[in-house]
Amino acid sequence: MSTPESCDPEPGKLIPVVDHARCEAKRDCVEVCPYDVFEVRRIDDADFAALSWLGKLRSVVHGRRTAYTPRAADCHACGLCVTSCPERAIKLKRAG
Numbered sequence: 431m432s433t434p435e436s437c438d439p440e441p442g443k444l445i446p447v448v449d450h451a452r453c454e455a456k457r458d459c460v461e462v463c464p465y466d467v468f469e470v471r472r473i474d475d476a477d478f479a480a481l482s483w484l485g486k487l488r489s490v491v492h493g494r495r496t497a498y499t500p501r502a503a504d505c506h507a508c509g510l511c512v513t514s515c516p517e518r519a520i521k522l523k524r525a526g
Contacts, residue, residue, distance in 0.1 A: 441465070444507040444522040448497045450477050451485030452519035455495035459511040459520060465504045468511065470497050 446459075450473060459468040473489055473496045481489060489496065497519070499505075511520045 441506050442503045442525050445502040445505050445525045446499050446511050446520050447523050448499060449519045449521070450496045451481050451488065452517045453496040453515075454488070454492045454517050454519075455497060456516060457497075458514040458516065459497050462510040462514045464508070464510070465501070465506055467499050467501045467505050468497050469500055470495055472496075 446467060448459075455470045457470050460470055473494050477496070478486065478489060478494065503525075505522075507522055509522060512518075512522060
């Protein structure tokens with residue numbers, strides 16, 4: 431996949447943060463990210479425990495799957511993940 435020219439050339443300034451209570455694991459972020467930052471997998475027990483009862487219900491309905499950012503430091507802040515997420519579960523935040 432080619433990289434968008436609007437991406438920040440220096441990775442790691444901004445990182446994507448996933449709201450696990452909103453994420454429905456539809457994989458849009460995985461598909462659009464030119465830097466392979468995302469993966470969708472079973473939600474970690476600690477993250478599941480931290481969800482509200484509504485968040486837990488939503489997670490169970492979606493197979494207890496969510497997006498994670500194991501390669502967040504590779505993010506170039508192009509924002510494709512943010513705009514592609516139908517649940518608006520991803521935000522870019524300053525690293526640090």
